Amino acid sequence: MSRTLKRDIPGEDWRVTAEDVAAKGWPALFGDAVDPGVALVIEIGFGRGEFLLDLASAEPRVPHVGVEYSTKRVLKMARRLARLGLRNVRLVDAMAETLVRDVVVPGSVRDFWINFPDPWPKKRHHRRRLLQAGFVRVLAERLVVEGRLHVATDHEGYAEAIDAVLSAEPSLENVLAPAPFVRDVPGRRPTAYELEWRAEGRPMHFFEYRRRRFTG
Ligand SMILES: C[S@@+](CC[C@H](N)C(=O)[O-])C[C@H]1O[C@@H](n2cnc3c(N)ncnc32)[C@H](O)[C@@H]1O
Numbered sequence: 001m002s003r004t005l006k007r008d009i010p011g012e013d014w015r016v017t018a019e020d021v022a023a024k025g026w027p028a029l030f031g032d033a034v035d036p037g038v039a040l041v042i043e044i045g046f047g048r049g050e051f052l053l054d055l056a057s058a059e060p061r062v063p064h065v066g067v068e069y070s071t072k073r074v075l076k077m078a079r080r081l082a083r084l085g086l087r088n089v090r091l092v093d094a095m096a097e098t099l100v101r102d103v104v105v106p107g108s109v110r111d112f113w114i115n116f117p118d119p120w121p122k123k124r125h126h127r128r129r130l131l132q133a134g135f136v137r138v139l140a141e142r143l144v145v146e147g148r149l150h151v152a153t154d155h156e157g158y159a160e161a162i163d164a165v166l167s168a169e170p171s172l173e174n175v176l177a178p179a180p181f182v183r184d185v186p187g188r189r190p191t192a193y194e195l196e197w198r199a200e201g202r203p204m205h206f207f208e209y210r211r212r213r214f215t216g
Pocket of ligand 1: 044045046047048067068069070073094095096097114115116117118130191192193194
C-alpha cells in the first residue's frame with residue numbers, strides 16, 4: 001500500500017531556491033539565526049538528512065545548507081526541520097553542481113560534506129558522477145583557506161576515481177596523507193546508506209582534503 005506524501009510544513013519552511021540566494025544572499029536568508037560572518041557548512045546529496053541534522057544541531061549558530069535533487073527528500077527534510085525547530089539550516093532542491101557554481105561565492109564555505117554519492121558503476125555512466133575534475137575545482141574555490149572537503153564512498157572503483165581527482169587538484173591538500181583515505185572515522189555518525197552498505201560488509205573510504213593557503 002502506498003502512503004501519501006505529506007506536503008504541509010508543520011512550522012517554518014526553510015526551503016530556499018537558487019533565485020532566492022542570488023537575489024538576497026545567504027546572510028539575509030539565515031538572518032539572526034546564525035552568527036554574522038560565519039562560513040557555511042554544506043552537505044551535498046543529504047538523502048534522509050540525519051547527518052545534516054546532527055551537524056546543524058552540534059553547531060546551532062553556524063549556517064548549514066543541504067543541497068539535494070530529490071524533491072521528495074527535500075520536502076521530508078523540510079517537514080523534519082520544522083518539527084524540530086532547528087533554525088540554522090536552509091534546504092535547496094537543486095543540482096549541486098549548478099547551485100555551488102552559481103550561488104556559492106568563492107571563499108565562503110568551511111566544510112563540504114559529500115556522503116555516498118551515486119557511484120554510477122557502469123563505465124558509460126561515469127560521466128554522470130558528481131566528483132569530476134571540473135566540479136572539484138569549483139568546490140575547492142568555494143572553500144575558505146583551510147576549509148575542508150569530506151567525501152565518503154563504499155564503492156572501490158569510485159574511490160579510486162575520487163582519489164585521482166582530489167589528489168590532482170593543486171589547491172587541495174590531503175589531510176590524511178600519506179594514506180589516500182581511512183576506513184573509519186572515530187565518532188562519525190553513519191548515514192542511512194552507510195549503515196546499509198556496512199551491513200553488506202562493503203569497505204568504506206573516507207577522504208578529507210583541505211584548501212591550501214597558496215595554490216600552485
Ligand atoms: C546514494 S544517496 C546517499 C544519501 C546520503 N548522503 C547517505 O549517505 O545516506 C545519494 C544522494 O545524492 C543525491 N544526489 C545525487 N546527485 C546529486 C546532485 N547532482 N545534486 C544534488 N543531489 C544529488 C541523491 O538524490 C541521493 O539522495
